[in-house]
Amino acid sequence: MVAAEFARFLGLPVRPRSNMTDVIEAVVGVCTDTRTGIVLVDEIHNISQRTQAGAEVPDTLKYFSERIPATFVYAGIDLESSELLVGTRGAQIAGRFTLVPTGPFPYGDEWKGLIATMEETLMLHDHPPRSLVKLDRSLPA
16 A cells, blocks of 8 residues: 555556556656655554554565665654564564654744755745745644
8 A cells, every 4th residue: 555655646557456566666666767865754653563454564665665775764753662663573674774763843043944945955846935934833843
């Protein structure tokens, strides 16, 4: 399922009867061809290894990280105590990454500068300049 979400994000067609191996290879191909440099995955704490589908998500992410020459950043809440890092599979996942505990970013000049820099760096389609900066109080820290 996570492979299909990656494919949809990349604009690749995913049909109900799509072969997951083909979907995964298409995702890897597009990311490699476009020289993807960073992959951000949020809400990783929602992965549940109690179901077969949930258990396949870390394996798919691991496969992507081995095949796509990019930096992978995963974000989630209370990952230190989540089931994602428990057991044999969890130990393998935890051993591949560095856990960096963070907290909310305080609102101030540093936050405003971060938003301005992100807006300048991101390649946003049909985006009015400085519109993110004007929304800096509304953006989650």
